[in-house]
Amino acid sequence: MELLLTYDVSTVTPEGRNRLRKVAKLCEGYGMRVQKSVFEIVCTDSELLTLLDAIKRIIADQEDSIRIYKVPKGSFRAVKTLGTAKPLPHDDALIM
Amino acid sequence: MELLLTYDVSTVTPEGRNRLRKVAKLCEGYGMRVQKSVFEIVCTDSELLTLLDAIKRIIADQEDSIRIYKVPKGSFRAVKTLGTAKPLPHDDALIM
Numbered sequence A, B: 001m002e003l004l005l006t007y008d009v010s011t012v013t014p015e016g017r018n019r020l021r022k023v024a025k026l027c028e029g030y031g032m033r034v035q036k037s038v039f040e041i042v043c044t045d046s047e048l049l050t051l052l053d054a055i056k057r058i059i060a061d062q063e064d065s066i067r068i069y070k071v072p073k074g075s076f077r078a079v080k081t082l083g084t085a086k087p088l089p090h091d092d093a094l095i096m
Helices: A014-028 A045-056 A092-095 B012-030 B046-058 B090-095
Strands: A001-009 A031-035 A038-042 A065-071 A080-083 B002-007 B031-035 B037-044 B065-071 B080-083
Touching: A014 A031, A014 A038, A031 B065, A045 B080, A065 B031, A065 B065, A080 B046, A092 B012, B002 B012, B012 B031, B012 B037, B037 B065, B080 B090
Parallel strands: none
Antiparallel strands: A001 A038, A001 A065, A031 A038, A065 B080, A080 B065, B002 B037, B002 B065, B031 B037
16 A cells, blocks of 8 residues: 655754654655655555554654555655655666 | 645745745645644645645745645545644534
8 A cells, every 4th residue: 555654753852853764764664755754655554554563662652743644556656746846756666 | 635735845944934834824724734844735626726826936946845645535534643643623624
């Protein structure tokens, strides 16, 4: 399935920056970091459970916000972009 | 239609913070700010054109990144959340 994960964390503190770095590293194992705190993820149901479990162990429950949206197949390619953003080729990346 | 708009902008500079504030104000006219730079938007095709046009006039083309994902109806309610994040009631908000 395809998921969009957004992570709101204060990067004013070194702790916040560290958590963002760790979550980014995790998410990059399943997809791509398309903005500083936005990740396009491709995974199975069971991989999602593993990912959620790992994320829960990193984030600060009372401070950070994670939102995960299930999106239809093809959404990453169909994204509308402005500024420096560009659609990123997941399939090619996975083949490489 | 329902859209997820994510805005990557450096908030280190006052100019960046100002652009984020302006984009947030615009987006809040069509939906809700659910994270610092993530907006759940409900709009028509023509409203989207108006919104995009207004955003283009605010953002710094060479620095900022805007991504807009079309999501299926009901996605905002079905969002999976961790930490302080919660699904937000768009319908109720619109009725009020």
